[in-house]
Structure formats: structure tokens, C-alpha cells
Amino acid sequence: MIAQPQSRSLWRIYALEAKYEFLKQMRLPAYVVPSLAFPLVFYLMFGVALPHGHGGPFDIATYLLATYGAFGVMNVSLFGFGVGVATERGQGWMLFKRASPMPPFAYFAAKLATILLFSLIMTSGLFLLGATAGGVRLPFGTWLSLLGTLTLGTVPFAAFGLAVAYWAGPNSAVAVLNIISLPSAFGSGMWIPIQMLPPVIKKIALFLPPYHYSQLALRALGLDRGERPELHIGFLAAFTALSLLLAWIGYRRDEGKTFG
């Protein structure tokens, strides 16, 4: 009566893991409100309600669609991975999962699928606001390429969130992520266009991952600063690789140590 691991359905495990990860997050106001509501409210306040002349170099409602979208996806990913993994690791739940026959990758795949879905929901809401209240008119292909660029941003920030989860404690992960994400979002021109920021910040921005990410999103609208996309992509790829390496070292370190 020896059970064959093959006789369970891997597809079903991945699907259920993702389904319940999504439900789990959806029932967590501390995650849903900041990740879905904040970008939309900010966009309404600064992109739509605030009066601004249309004679400027670009339409602010269109511009902020890209940068608030990038800000939103970044938050969904950082907090979805960072706080989720840090908490479950700190409370011993990760230990249970590791002792169970769950394929280890299913855990991370479920979290990735969940932040992708949250990103899509948030971005759709933002696009809807932009097209209605913001009066943004773009060719269909441009909407799609902005959506695609924004969605790809889940990968580097999920990786960084994972690294933070393995190196910050369960109680400090939220604080650490806020301390990192808020100033770097500002310094990268996610809230106020980079052109309006002081020169020193413009220089620092070149070293901030959110800057390269928002420039790629703006590029989909033709509103970037004209730097070569390879620069942004290369920077984000290196950032992702470094984050994953740190997360991997942390994961291995857990095996020699106990928590909870």
C-alpha cells in the first residue's frame, strides 16, 4: 500500500493553492485597502480633481495613469509577497507547509498569481477612472501596452518583497517596506512627475528601481524622458536577480534554524 506521489494532481494543488491564497488576501482589509484603494484615490485627487492647465508639456491625467499604476503594482507586489511571507514564516506556518507534501514552488506560484490578479484589478480600476473622470483618450493598442508593462512590474518587486520577508522579522516587515517604498516612490517621480523634482533627486532617481519601472510605463505612452529602454530593463533585471539571490540565501538559512 505504498502511495505514489504521482497519483495526486499537481495541477489541482497549484490551482487550489492560488485560489485560497487569493481568498486569504481578499479577506484581509490591511492588504486590500492600501493596495487597491490608495492608487485610485491618489489618482482621483492629483490626476483628476486638482486643477491643472492643459498647456503644459503633457496631460497630467494621462501621465499619472502610468506612474500611479506603477506605484500601485509595486505596492501590491511588495506587500503581497513581503508581508505575507514574513508573517507566515515568523508564525511557524511556513514550517508546517515545508513539512507537508506541498510542492515548495506551489506556495510561491500561488502568491505570484494572487498579486498578478490584484494588479489587474487595481489597473483596471485606474484605467476606468482615467477614461471616464480623467478624460484620457488613448488608442486601444496603447492601453494594452501600458497594461502589459505595468503587469510585468510585479516580478521585480515581488522578488524584492520576498528578500525583505526573509531578512526582516514578521513584525518589522511592514515598517521596513514602507520606509523603503514611500520615499523611493516619491524620488522616482511616481507621485509628482520627475521633471518637476529638484536636480539632486533626478540624479538619485537613476539608482531607484521604481524610477526605471515608471519610465518603462511612461514609455508605453510616449511620455518618458527618452532614455534607452535597455537601461531600464537591465537595471530591473539586475535588481530582480539580486533580490532573488538574497531571498534564496534567507530560505536556505531557515533550514538550519527554527522559528516559532
Next chain:
Amino acid sequence: MTSTPSMDDDRPVAELRRAVKRYGAVTALAGIDFAVRPGEVVALLGPNGAGKTTAVQLLLGLVRASAGEARLFDGDPRGAAARVRTGAMLQVSKVPETLKVREHVDLVSSYYPRPLPRREVMAAAGLEEIGDRLFGKLSGGQRQRVLFALALCGDPDLLFLDEPTVGLDVEARRAFWTVIGEKARQGRSVLLTTHYLEEADALADRIVMIGRGQVIAEGTPAEIKARVAGRKVRCRTALPLAEVAALPGVRDARREGELTELFAAEAERAVFELLRRDPELSALEVRGADLEEAFLTLTRSETAQEVAA
């Protein structure tokens, strides 16, 4: 399922071989050997900090041994083949709170090739009434029962239960023992850790007592009880310590200030002998020794033997 184990499959389902685990300067396990055979319920009994949880974590492949080896179903504990035959109830402080009880059970069941029907799991763990409740809304005892359900739901051949009844009331503890007993009758193997002698006695075929990361004693519950059960006798006496220690039935003796303290399997005989040899004896006190004290005496005598050897 109803296996009458032949000689071939009497190989241990779980085994630690001279396993050592160090955390920095702390040695949690100092070279430990024990095995769980098919269909056997083994209790790892010991006080807090004895190394019970570390032993379980080694066998589950959650931590790596500093030396020695952990084997599960004759293979690497981290292999999928071993894990689908294993269910574990660990000391987890929190389970994700925004999932319902039945959702947790469904998800963990999906990891196994032949899970139990959900209804059966919920009934065994006493969760029928609260299947639709979020984990975060449960009481401590209910949470403990959910963790038990998650260990059971895959219908594993080997169950690991790490301090399963801590925080449960007497009634819940009995109900839990009944389910474990059923599993054992179905031929499942169980390794449980506990610091209650009563629990080990009620459930186990064999008890492995550990203290300070080492096996102190091993045997059937009856054998262990005979070694552990006893009384603590205190008195003021002029008799030399060596003489007191050599009295019949006395397992351990020591000076505690002006008083002599001894640990006796049969307190009546020891007291009788004491009074016979020292009529001046005073301040006599006899009381039951708890497990912690029994452990201390056993550990001390072990250490003494080692020093003597």
C-alpha cells in the same frame, strides 16, 4: 491498510541515528538513536527543552542534523515519497486567519494522493460545527483541533504529533486520545511528543524518555512508570549519604542543606529502613514526585554512571 507486517516491512518508518543538532553554542540533541516501527505508537517523553521538538523537526526534514542521520520511510525525510506518507501537527503559533476551517482542510488534503473524505476528517477532529468559521475567529482549543485535522487529512501512514494536547481541556484531550487509538488500530504509526506521563501511558506502545538531548530511558509504559514513579522522601538524619543511597528501593539521594532528600520507588520500605537505622530521624516528609523530578533523578544517575565509566 490492515497490514500484518512481514519481516521485510518491519523496517523503521522513522529513525534517528546518532543524530546531533547544535544551534550555535546550544546542543539540542547530543547524539540520539531511536526508531519508530510500522504500526507502533512511540511517545517521546521529556521536560521542556529536552530536545523533543528538534527530534521531530529532524525527522520531518525541517532542520539539518549537525551530525548523524534522520531517515523517514528508509529515505531522505525531504523527499516527496516520504512526505506524502506523513502528516504532522507542529507547534504553530498561527495559521492564516482569513481562511475557513474547511478551506484549510481542503487545501492540505489536495497535497495527498489518497486523502480522507472531508466529512471524516471534520468528525475525527470534532470540527463539524465550525467548518465555515474563519480560523482567526476560533478559540485556542478549536485551533488546536484544526491543526490535528490538517495532520490527519491525508490519511498518512505516519503521524507526527508535537505536543498535541497542550492547551486542551480534559474532555478534548480524551477525545483526541480516542482518535489516536483508532489510527493505531488501523496500523498507522505515530510519533508523539509530550511532557505528560499520563498521555504517553495512555497512547504509546513504547516510551522514549529524553532529557538534555539524550535518550535517558526506553521501554513500555509499564517499564517506564516503574522507573519513574516513586516518592520523594525528606528528613533530617545523621546517616551518611552513601548509606541512604544504598537502602533498598532508593534510586537517588542527596543533601539539601541540613536535610537529606531521596527518591524511592517504594517509599514505605525506605522510610522503614531509615527509621530502623536512625531512631533520631526527624522532619520526615513524604510526597509524590512529579515527572520533572523523576527526570532529574534519572538524568543524574545517568551522568553518575558516565562519570564512573
